[in-house]
Amino acid sequence: MSARLLIFATHIEAQHTLELLKPEQISENLYSFNAGLIAICGYGLLTAAQATTEHAPRVEEVWNFGAAGSLLGSHGLGDTMEIAAVNINPILPKEASPHTKNVFANTYPEINLGAEGARLITSLYPIHDASLRATLAHDGDLIDMEGYGVAHAALQCGKLCRLWKVVSDFTNPDGPKSIANMLEEVSINSARVVD
DSSP states (O other), X not given: OOOXXXXXXSHHHHHHHHHHHOOEXXXXXXXXXXXXXXXXXXXXXXXXXXXXXXXXXXXXXXXXXXXXXXXXXOSOTTOEEEEEEEEEOOOOOTTOOHHHHHHHHHHSOOEEOSSSSEEEEEOSSOOOOHHHHHHHTTTOSEEESSHHHHHHHHHHTTOEEEEEEEXXXXXXXXXXXXXXXXXXXXXHHHHHHHO
């Protein structure tokens, strides 16, 4: 089996994987197990990319797990999906010129992960708004805050990357409460994939 880097945003999301693999703790946010490393990166695209860049050179594959909001409403809470492709949040100001849109598209191209599965959008901020959800639903199935950072950094390091996301909310005003209530299930379902 290839050595893997397992990346989670939070210790809560990683809890059941940590219990399953019983890794040795190296530092506050890094663990070692017999088939690789587990890193807790914190929230956001940049922290996810940084953790991936730092630890990916020591493994062959990078796997990312975590909570994601459903943009389409066709997924149930707790549904676990592998990600086929990931984009960054494409919402630009209405007055953005064609040149600006082109620069954005070339700076943040879609990343195809070669799997069958859902389309993920990574946002720099939480989405809990019906109008934003409706706009984003044209481009993706799920939304998170780390996936693009992990995938981009892993590919820059020449590593195979796989992402799995667990539906934690429906990107509406009740989202923060739903996410808090779902983190235990996110952790359980992520550990099932690892196992």
